[in-house]
Amino acid sequence: MVDHRETLAGIVDSVIFQSDDTGYTVCEIECEDGLPAVLVGTMPYIAEGDNIIALGKWTVHSTYGKQFRVESYEKVLPTSENDILRYLASGAIKGIGPKTAEKIVEKFGSDTFDIIENHHEWLSDIPGISRRKADDINSSFVQLSGARNVMMFCSDYFSSDLSMKIYNKWGGNAIDIIKANPFRLCSEFNGIGFVKADAIAASCGLPIDSKYRIESGIFHLLSNAAHSSGHTCLSRKKLTIATAELLSIDYDKVDETIAELVISGNLFEKEMRNDYYIYDPKMRIAEEYVAQKLLQLNKLCISVNRNDIEGFILKSERESGIDYAPLQKQAIYSTLNNGVSILTGGPGTGKTTIIKGLISIFESIGCKVALAAPTGRAAKRMSETTGYEAKTIHRLLEMEFKSNNELKFVRGASYLLDENVFIIDESSMLDIQIAESFLLAVKPGSRIIFIGDRDQLPSVGAGNILSDLIESEKFSTVCLSEIFRQSENSMIVSAAHNINDGYIPATNNKSEDFFFMGRDNDEAIADTITQLCCERLPKKYGPELAAGIQVITPSRKGVAGTESMNTLLQSVLNPHTKNKPEKKHGSRIFRTGDKVMQIKNNYSVEWEKNGYEGIGIFNGDIGIIESIDLKNENMVINFDDRIVIYEFSMLDELEHAYAITVHKSQGSEYPIVIIPLYRCPPMLMSRNLLYTAVTRAEKMVILVGRKSVLETMVENNYHITRYTGLKEILNEKE
Numbered sequence: 001m002v003d004h005r006e007t008l009a010g011i012v013d014s015v016i017f018q019s020d021d022t023g024y025t026v027c028e029i030e031c032e033d034g035l036p037a038v039l040v041g042t043m044p045y046i047a048e049g050d051n052i053i054a055l056g057k058w059t060v061h062s063t064y065g066k067q068f069r070v071e072s073y074e075k076v077l078p079t080s081e082n083d084i085l086r087y088l089a090s091g092a093i094k095g096i097g098p099k100t101a102e103k104i105v106e107k108f109g110s111d112t113f114d115i116i117e118n119h120h121e122w123l124s125d126i127p128g129i130s131r132r133k134a135d136d137i138n139s140s141f142v143q144l145s146g147a148r149n150v151m152m153f154c155s156d157y158f159s160s161d162l163s164m165k166i167y168n169k170w171g172g173n174a175i176d177i178i179k180a181n182p183f184r185l186c187s188e189f190n191g192i193g194f195v196k197a198d199a200i201a202a203s204c205g206l207p208i209d210s211k212y213r214i215e216s217g218i219f220h221l222l223s224n225a226a227h228s229s230g231h232t233c234l235s236r237k238k239l240t241i242a243t244a245e246l247l248s249i250d251y252d253k254v255d256e257t258i259a260e261l262v263i264s265g266n267l268f269e270k271e272m273r274n275d276y277y278i279y280d281p282k283m284r285i286a287e288e289y290v291a292q293k294l295l296q297l298n299k300l301c302i303s304v305n306r307n308d309i310e311g312f313i314l315k316s317e318r319e320s321g322i323d324y325a326p327l328q329k330q331a332i333y334s335t336l337n338n339g340v341s342i343l344t345g346g347p348g349t350g351k352t353t354i355i356k357g358l359i360s361i362f363e364s365i366g367c368k369v370a371l372a373a374p375t376g377r378a379a380k381r382m383s384e385t386t387g388y389e390a391k392t393i394h395r396l397l398e399m400e401f402k403s404n405n406e407l408k409f410v411r412g413a414s415y416l417l418d419e420n421v422f423i424i425d426e427s428s429m430l431d432i433q434i435a436e437s438f439l440l441a442v443k444p445g446s447r448i449i450f451i452g453d454r455d456q457l458p459s460v461g462a463g464n465i466l467s468d469l470i471e472s473e474k475f476s477t478v479c480l481s482e483i484f485r486q487s488e489n490s491m492i493v494s495a496a497h498n499i500n501d502g503y504i505p506a507t508n509n510k511s512e513d514f515f516f517m518g519r520d521n522d523e524a525i526a527d528t529i530t531q532l533c534c535e536r537l538p539k540k541y542g543p544e545l546a547a548g549i550q551v552i553t554p555s556r557k558g559v560a561g562t563e564s565m566n567t568l569l570q571s572v573l574n575p576h577t578k579n580k581p582e583k584k585h586g587s588r589i590f591r592t593g594d595k596v597m598q599i600k601n602n603y604s605v606e607w608e609k610n611g612y613e614g615i616g617i618f619n620g621d622i623g624i625i626e627s628i629d630l631k632n633e634n635m636v637i638n639f640d641d642r643i644v645i646y647e648f649s650m651l652d653e654l655e656h657a658y659a660i661t662v663h664k665s666q667g668s669e670y671p672i673v674i675i676p677l678y679r680c681p682p683m684l685m686s687r688n689l690l691y692t693a694v695t696r697a698e699k700m701v702i703l704v705g706r707k708s709v710l711e712t713m714v715e716n717n718y719h720i721t722r723y724t725g726l727k728e729i730l731n732e733k734e
Helices: 080-087 097-120 122-124 133-156 161-182 184-189 196-202 210-227 236-247 249-264 280-299 306-320 326-337 351-364 376-388 432-440 464-470 491-500 520-542 562-573 649-651 687-694 708-714 726-732
Strands: 007-016 024-031 036-042 051-061 065-076 233-235 268-272 276-279 339-346 369-373 391-393 399-400 407-409 419-422 447-452 476-480 516-518 551-553 581-585 588-591 595-600 602-609 612-617 620-629 634-637 642-647 654-656 658-662 669-678 697-705
Touching: 007 036, 036 051, 036 161, 065 133, 097 122, 097 133, 122 133, 122 491, 133 161, 161 184, 161 595, 161 642, 184 196, 184 249, 196 210, 210 233, 210 236, 210 612, 233 236, 233 642, 236 249, 236 276, 249 612, 268 326, 268 432, 268 562, 276 280, 280 339, 280 432, 280 447, 280 726, 306 326, 306 351, 326 351, 326 476, 339 351, 339 407, 351 369, 351 419, 351 447, 351 634, 369 376, 376 391, 399 697, 419 581, 432 581, 447 464, 464 726, 491 588, 491 687, 491 697, 516 708, 520 562, 520 669, 551 562, 562 654, 562 658, 588 620, 588 654, 602 649, 620 642, 642 649, 649 654, 669 708, 687 708, 697 708
Parallel strands: 036 065, 339 447, 339 476, 369 391, 369 419, 419 447, 516 697, 551 658, 551 669, 669 697
Antiparallel strands: 007 024, 007 051, 024 036, 051 065, 233 276, 268 276, 399 407, 581 588, 595 620, 595 654, 602 612, 602 642, 620 634, 634 642
């Protein structure tokens, strides 16, 4: 990739704007060739007369014209007497104005800066400068030098923005703090991971068996296990071995450090399942609170008289024109008799019918009902199927954005939610920390109904809540199994249940909504999917239905994986044209009209939807690039009618979504789902992964690939083990 960055050097002629908090600066410099240039970017403590060297690139602002956007810079103190005078006269150093600057430079000449820093008491020889004022001048100069030194030191590792945050927090001591323990960067600043801190530690000469390095390695592995594998804890033995291998140090040193961290309370250890498990305390606190609050809600909630329940059911049946099946009635009884209840079942088993009935019953007895789901797409689908407004849990809790890009909820223990009945759909996607935040805001005496499909993949975040709650047997659980008449003719529904039960679904292609297209090699699979998306399906079903096609793959890798398929599908569905702006970022080209996905939570992104403003775009949200502004380095993306102005600096959080993995599809439904069946790692060729993919479809499923892969996936009932302690905590409590 061609690097279009340039280097620009010159003397600051004027500072047009500067933020004391962020260091963001707009200034004009006189370049070495004598021409002026406007610079914008994070340049703290820049002052008139500064001699700077900046790295960045030219941009054109729609209002202010040509500007040089600075990515990093260094400030060089002037050496000539004229430049020193100009610098001091600018007011950069407190206590020195134009007249005082003339006197100082006249007396000390080119040695002025050395005198101010190392012999500042000599300044008091100048009329008008007292010893106290000389001390103040020295302090101001040392502060500026400290900022400059910190920014210079950090520029080798971090962006100017991040370097400024480090200086603002640690001041002139930042360099000493970083050299003493670079791993403090991981715990105190967002965006700095263990690998980066470890590289800095190596460059600073920190021993590989440093206590700081071992501690940071342990927390890094616990955090990585939570984010990549969903574990809330790890066995002590496995954690010790993994840390020793990561750091290339002795096993015993790691084990000793873990013991010390447990004693100090920085780690938590619990004996479970004939082993010892290590927690980051925040995970343990979350599990303890979720268990305690759910048991409390279940105990305190007032049950409804059985005769009254029968009346409510009869009334609901009359109003809806539906006769509830025995299990559906049981689910309604369970919900009205318990503070916490669980309703689980596969597609077509009537979960939505029960939700509608429960809403009408609870509203008839004066309850305030809230419908919610873990993701935006799941909440949207819940609204569409029930006819009632459903919110994401983040929105229900009134999410706010903090300046350090951390999540904050307005609703919590000190400001409880108003509702007293909560119906949570797609509960298999709940992670332990969002569950903790939600329960903190639920007032005593409320009811919670968890609805989901325990056979789907678990949450992306840490925890295995729905399965743990069911397996604890502490809460009333109704498992729906009957497929109702309106779903009996759907091959999607019957195929999903066959897969879940371990049977190969029919592949004779006589249905209207479930098809199998056999292909013998990966290239043929990819080509067939491309033809389906580009030609065959649009031609047969029209552009409106074809716009809802989603390719869902088991893996990112391989010829038919998301990475290759996205490149291929983009080339045929949204090819390059001269009048279609595009932006290259790494190996990807983002183009106007592209289908894209957010791949990490970003709580700071602002969006607008039908006049309503909000914040937050989340992992798995899919949108369309509506326009690209190359001059202002941003693009407009429509995420389900939420319009976002997306800066180019955020493109690491975006990837194409013509094809997505099964994990990324959780909680969503699409009109047409195409699933490539090709050989990939065994853990991804599993029954519940295939089941999850098939149940993402509303109208049609097309399997493309090898029959042997289909058979392998159905037969492979492998479930990735998640290390959690919620079930054990629930079983320990009364």
